[in-house]
Amino acid sequence: MYDIKKIREDFPILSREVYKKPLVYLDNAATTQKPLCVLDAMRDEYLNVNANVHRGVHYLSQQATDLHEAAREKVRAFINARKIEEIVFTRGTTEAINLVASSFCESQMKEGDEVIVTEMEHHSNIVSWQLQAMKRGIVVKHIPITDDGRLDLSTLSSQLSTKTKLVSVAHVSNVLGTVNPVEEIIKTAHAHGIPVLVDGAQSAPHFKVDMQAMDCDFFAFSGHKMYGPTGIGVLYGKEEWLEKLPPYQGGGEMIDKVTWEKTTFERLPFKFEAGTPDYIATHGLAKAIDYIDSIGFDAIQQHEQELTRYCMEQLMTIEGMKIYGPMNASKKDAVVSFNVGDIHHLDMGTLLDRLGIAVRTGHHCAQPLMDRLGISGTVRASFALYNTKEEVDALVGGIRRVAQMF
Numbered sequence: 001m002y003d004i005k006k007i008r009e010d011f012p013i014l015s016r017e018v019y020k021k022p023l024v025y026l027d028n029a030a031t032t033q034k035p036l037c038v039l040d041a042m043r044d045e046y047l048n049v050n051a052n053v054h055r056g057v058h059y060l061s062q063q064a065t066d067l068h069e070a071a072r073e074k075v076r077a078f079i080n081a082r083k084i085e086e087i088v089f090t091r092g093t094t095e096a097i098n099l100v101a102s103s104f105c106e107s108q109m110k111e112g113d114e115v116i117v118t119e120m121e122h123h124s125n126i127v128s129w130q131l132q133a134m135k136r137g138i139v140v141k142h143i144p145i146t147d148d149g150r151l152d153l154s155t156l157s158s159q160l161s162t163k164t165k166l167v168s169v170a171h172v173s174n175v176l177g178t179v180n181p182v183e184e185i186i187k188t189a190h191a192h193g194i195p196v197l198v199d200g201a202q203s204a205p206h207f208k209v210d211m212q213a214m215d216c217d218f219f220a221f222s223g224h225k226m227y228g229p230t231g232i233g234v235l236y237g238k239e240e241w242l243e244k245l246p247p248y249q250g251g252g253e254m255i256d257k258v259t260w261e262k263t264t265f266e267r268l269p270f271k272f273e274a275g276t277p278d279y280i281a282t283h284g285l286a287k288a289i290d291y292i293d294s295i296g297f298d299a300i301q302q303h304e305q306e307l308t309r310y311c312m313e314q315l316m317t318i319e320g321m322k323i324y325g326p327m328n329a330s331k332k333d334a335v336v337s338f339n340v341g342d343i344h345h346l347d348m349g350t351l352l353d354r355l356g357i358a359v360r361t362g363h364h365c366a367q368p369l370m371d372r373l374g375i376s377g378t379v380r381a382s383f384a385l386y387n388t389k390e391e392v393d394a395l396v397g398g399i400r401r402v403a404q405m406f
Helices: 004-009 036-048 059-079 093-108 127-136 155-157 182-191 239-244 277-295 297-317 345-353 368-375 389-403
Strands: 086-090 116-120 139-143 165-170 194-197 218-222 235-236 257-260 262-265 321-324 335-340 360-362 376-384
Touching: 036 277, 059 086, 059 235, 059 277, 093 127, 093 165, 093 218, 093 235, 116 127, 116 277, 116 321, 127 139, 139 155, 155 182, 165 182, 182 194, 235 239, 277 297, 297 321, 297 335, 297 389, 335 345, 335 389, 345 360, 345 376, 345 389
Parallel strands: 116 139, 116 165, 165 194, 194 218
Antiparallel strands: 086 235, 218 235, 257 262, 321 335, 335 376, 360 376
């Protein structure tokens, strides 16, 4: 049984008030709240274990190293990667994508070569490639979307050519909630010998991802969107691809031997982990994975899909309501973006905040998608494993109250 009361007790922040109203936190696509087990584990390590990893013969350093590397194995198992060498710790999804963009373009692309993204990408999967376009003259193309917020994959095969060197796509849209058919995209790209990067920031927290079944070449996700700490993320890369790519940054940890004449680099995954890692955060991420596993993705996904379905059903009873993206909750993942009549999304979000309801407003780091939709932004409600139907009711009631003011 899904014990929502017990789950919510693990997140003390959910019991606080905002403007003397109970907090209704519906901004989980931006960041999730952290359970006590994660916060306690990180505090305990700072109090009792804190020492730099990989570099010390003393007890504390070895203990901290053991926790850090145990977290790497925890992540490997969580996404079913083949080897721990394929798990690179980063600061988050954005840095992971930038790492691939920089190292891949440096070693695998030349002027005129092309990368294909999609029209629904987060800026991190657009701007990172545009920076390389400015530096190296590569070309960034995109797969368009349909009016109901799905990818128009009929254009993919025609866009692929001998100049295409990589396809980089969001697993789930952070605006529309669309769950993209990445397996189909990967098969199509691989048939042309083209590797694929998947942005998993909005999928890894919500349902099981399996690297060996998906067969993507790179996969990126963030700890803070899945009940872990900020400042820690993961880049999965197939070993054969990571071996081909040059380091992203230079410094300690990533070197084998340094002389004035030449530097050789450390083995995987350390080649991509320059400097002191956030070893406290990796331990926190491991505890967040334990927490997710203790509830189970089947139960989490069922709970969140029902919230998404119920939310859209209730929102559509409001006059002037416009929901963006798929209307079938089974094709959507824990995100509902909407506008109401002519009410500006910023006004709606600001007034909901005064009722204690936290939602995200604006373009959600997806301005090209907003241009495609013909709007400047949306109000976005996004769900996590601790949200309730009562909170959806509070949102709907709040929107009705705000709408009466216009």
